[in-house]
Amino acid sequence: MPDYFLGGNQLVFWKRWIYSGIHIQSAGPINEIRLNIQKPAGNLSNDKEIIGSGLSSLSQLVSNLRTLLGIKHLYEMKLAHFLSNELLRRMRDQLSISNIQQIRAGRVEDAILRATKEGIFEIVFEMVKVNPQLVWSHDARSRNIFSVAVEYRRANIFSLIHGLNIENGLAGFPDFANKNNLLHMAGMSAASTSLNQIPGAALKMQRELQWFKEVESIVPSKSHGFLNKEGLTPRQLFTKNHADMMSNGEKWMKDTASSCTVVGALIVTIMFAAAFTVPGGNDQNKGFPIFLNEKLLMVFIVSDALSLFSSSTSVLMFLGILTSRYAEEDFLKSLPTKMIIGLSTLFFSIAAMMTTFSAALFLMLREQSWIFIPVICLASVPVTLFVLMQFPLLVDMTI
Structure with a gap:
């Protein structure tokens, strides 16, 4: 269950158990699970009022229990996950029969870049698997998907670079606006959403250093001294952008x-x-x-x-x-x-x-x-x- 469909939050174990127990059928309309209570045989006319009252009370009890346990919310999350996977499957099927002009006309590159920013690994992985040329998708500033993944700290998407073995090519193409290469992206300040789960400024600083070191270890050595539009190397850009974080980390420590x-x-x-x-x-x-x-x-x-x-x-x-x-x-x-x-x-x-x-x-x-x-x-x-x-x-x- 991806974190994207959990709203960025980790569910407690019993909610995960309920989530895993919810099954959505792929065929036919998707409806919420309801109780199927069989009426007893016998004199139904005499028991009609009792049965109606009992069913009403039981339905209210089930509704309250579902609200208390958050089952309705979990069902909506499961439904969103299911529909997203179904949409992704159809997009993948369509991509397999489309040419490059149709892909660009359909703004697929914009979609894959947006998925990279949001950290939706499934979309990026499936699209690149169907059409490997999409790995070279870039935005108006000439930032490819791995540059965006580095800037937004999307580790699972960035890990694809090891399997594709194209580090040299990706690191050698800086963006048009600021001439920042892949390592410069690691030196930029991380978005606040990517560090929200980390307590303390010192640990956030540690995570940023770990990220920079990881990117530095795979890019060519010539990229380490590459100057951007401001005349800064990746390390100098990292120091400049993380000065406040380091000061806060020192105070916290x-x-x-x-x-x-x-x-x-x-x-x-x-x-x-x-x-x-x-x-x-x-x-x-x-x-x-x-x-x-x-x-x-x-x-x-x-x-x-x-x-x-x-x-x-x-x-x-x-x-x-x-x-x-x-x-x-x-x-x-x-x-x-x-x-x-x-x-x-x-x-x-x-x-x-x-x-x-x-x-x-x-x-x-x-x-x-x-x-x-x-x-x-x-x-x-x-x-x-x-x-x-x-x-x-x-x-x-x-x-």
Whole structure:
């Protein structure tokens, strides 16, 4: 199910299951699914009022359920997908018997360029498969479909270039207006819609660098130093167009690192102090903890040490972010890697800190077994809240 037909949004798993269970027949009129309830045999005249009332209530219930679950909306999406595929099939059949004059008269090139801008891979792929000459379609500014795919960050359409093996030809034809080649297109600012799913300016900057590096790796080396109408190389154009994004990314990184550093430093202080104030106190004669032979004390000591070490690592990583030089290349690997390590160790330190607290409480209240479950539940609350707030960011950065 292409993202285009989902409106750019990912459906939750149960809506995907409903979507996959909706079947639309290709023959005959397309109608919505309705209940087919058979009337019972017997004295229909006596039961007519009861049956009518029951059917009306059941129909209302089904309608409300469909609205609540979004089935009607999913059906409309499935219908749009089906009709689009049917239209695409007919266009493909017509293209196979048309000559180049008919193709141009039918504005097929305009359609394929529009599909490229919108990221509709199926249309581009099917048209090019039927007529490979359409790969050289261009607009009034002499931008071919791969230049448009690079400019609008359509990775799935751009991937066709590897299979067609025409990188040199495509990169060697700059547009008429600004003399921008394929790599210049990668250096332009991305449309906001292509970066909406990426949280944080630093990750957007990383994605832009990854895109530029990918295009740079396949175009000929002579294209790297090609000058456009403004006298800029692709790399200079990238730096110029992404100056604001890099500045916003630096501010986002510093703000995030500063906030997390405060939390990490607080945990370091608490865990360091807790290591010398074990629950139950120490033996006045030998100096050893009174509960030295208790397993829960070992849990307390180990979790305290793990929390201290992981929070210290987290603080060091965030300090590395704060003292970074923030060059363009730093956004590619260095800064995201430090942020991933810092957030991961911070999550672990918070969980270990709650384990330390719970172990200490259990040692002191061993005779009160009823307190165990409430303490465990309460200790998990801050960990859960912190994970809900920051864990999605960690997942996005890791991906």
